[in-house]
Amino acid sequence: MYILVINAGSSSLKYQLVDEATQTVVSKGLCERVGSDGSFHKHGLDGDEHVIAVHLKDHHDAVGAVLETLLDSQRGVIKSADEIVAVGHRVVHGGEYFNESTVINDEVIARVRECIPLAPLHNPPSLMGIEACAELIPDALQVAVFDTAFHQTLPPKAYLYPLP
Numbered sequence: 034m035y036i037l038v039i040n041a042g043s044s045s046l047k048y049q050l051v052d053e054a055t056q057t058v059v060s061k062g063l064c065e066r067v068g069s070d071g072s073f074h075k076h077g078l079d080g081d082e083h084v085i086a087v088h089l090k091d092h093h094d095a096v097g098a099v100l101e102t103l104l105d106s107q108r109g110v111i112k113s114a115d116e117i118v119a120v121g122h123r124v125v126h127g128g129e130y131f132n133e134s135t136v137i138n139d140e141v142i143a144r145v146r147e148c149i150p151l152a153p154l155h156n157p158p159s160l161m162g163i164e165a166c167a168e169l170i171p172d173a174l175q176v177a178v179f180d181t182a183f184h185q186t187l188p189p190k191a192y193l194y195p196l197p
Contacts, residue, residue: 035059035116037173039096040123041162043154044068046095050103050110053118060103060110064095067158076102083108092158096165119174120166124159126152127179132186137163137175145177 034054040047046064051057062076072089075082076099085102089095103109111117122137128148135141142163149156159177166175184192 034118035111036119036121037099037117037166037170038121038123039099039162039166041092041095041155041158043158046092046099046158046162048099050117062099062102064089064098067092067095074098074102076108092161093165096162096169100169114170115172117170117173119176120170121176121178122159122163122166123180124177125155125180127177127181129185131177131179132182134176134178134182137167137177141177 034052036051036053038049038051044065044067046067048062049058050060052059058078060076060078062074064072064074066072067089068091072087074085074087074089074095076085077083085098087098089098100114103111104114121134124145126148127135127145128151130144130148131141142160145156145160145163163175163177166173
């Protein structure tokens, strides 16, 4: 069983596929220039990288390209998307709503959507990645990991006073 980790940025999507049993990265890659001309998908591990020129109109297409490559008969590492039991999504801004990793449900999606004004370049691609994974890997557990959760663990003196 595998865990897919996704970091959907404003124009890129980075990923790693982790073997749950051994906790090792078995595949990783990058979709670059998402939404632009000249987009591509770089896939591979430990110097064995393969670059694929592919039109990625949005992050949904990027997730699809990732899965297609992971399932590829020659360069892939899994035989079925069902082997992916969980997907972890890096989400930049969770506002004051989230102070730890959170299982994604409709309420979480709504809260992340509310935070779009706080991270307008990053939260929309994260949501698109979440929605694509829900569609393409429907049985996988999805978890959001929020950048802003760290800041909520700081004691008040650390975020109120500008001291070293």
